[in-house]
Amino acid sequence: MNKIAFCFPGQGSIEAGMGRDIADSFRGAMEVFERGSAASGLDLERLCFHADASELVDTAVQQPALVATSLAMLAAIRDRGIEPALAAAESISLEDAIALVRERGIAMAETAAEHPGSMAAILGLEDEVVENLCRRILGVWPANYNCPGQIVVSGENPAVDECIELAQEAGARRTVKLKVSGAFHSPLVARAADRLRPAIERVRFEDPVAPFMSTVTARLESAQRMAPLLVDQLTAPVRFTQAASELMREGVKTFVEVGPGNVLSGLVKRIDRSVKAVSVNNLAALDKLHETLAET
Secondary structure, three states: OOEEEEEOOOOOOOOOOOOHHHHHHOHHHHHHHHHHHHHHOOOHHHHHHOOOHHHHHOHHHHHHHHHHHHHHHHHHHHHOOOOOOOOOOOOOOHHHHHHHHHHHHHHHHHHHHHOOOEEEEEEOOOHHHHHHHHHHOOOEEEEEEEEOOEEEEEEOHHHHHHHHHHHHHOOOOEEEEOOOOOOOOOHHHHHHHHHHHHHHHOOOOOOOOOOEEOOOOOOEEOHHHHHHHHHHHHHOOEOHHHHHHHHHHOOEEEEEEEOOOOHHHHHHHHHOOOOEEEEEOOHHHHHHHHHHHHOO
């Protein structure tokens, strides 16, 4: 049987006007923005529908805006009769999900201001080569395993710059300094994890209605593991390559990216070109989803 995995984009997939056409067409999608605004204290409708992308760069704002947009699109998918899978797997409420990600964004932004750092994508080197470079340089760590031959490193500014230089000497096809405000997914933002932990511990996590794949462990995880994993996620690398590969070994042949952009869909195809990857990032893509899934 062809299994389907639903995945949700992270920071960097922002788009001006994201989610507006979906919200205009589906009442349930608009309710996500309304309920999310009340839970986060942000005007998510204004931010997502009308703000310039430059306003959404702020980590404290971008994360709840992204989650709200993805959950609104998920609500529209369900309205069409397609039942996919934390908030998507109904392990926590919509309000808890957006309130938590608002706290997460604030904690990350504050910690980044206290401990400045940067991130850079390194393309064209084996994972092991980049890992060895990070071991040689004090203050830089692998942060995102995006796909084979593409790793993001994170750390102190001089250390990231040195890693870029050595990666180029080692034959990297390209290196890109990312436009982020801190060294996320590294030990430099450990204070953010400490600040977020009490908020996470106040939330009750129910067993997910569908299997939940963690990009921290690259394993299917239970409700009992979700709270500590959400804390660990701040400082641990994002193991998207490993998580997607494990889902493929579990029989997943179709990946549906729910939210703005199409970053994850592109990464999935780079991991394994034999699987199908589609993005539901606007009304037109939603209209095609039934047809796409019928072909699987």
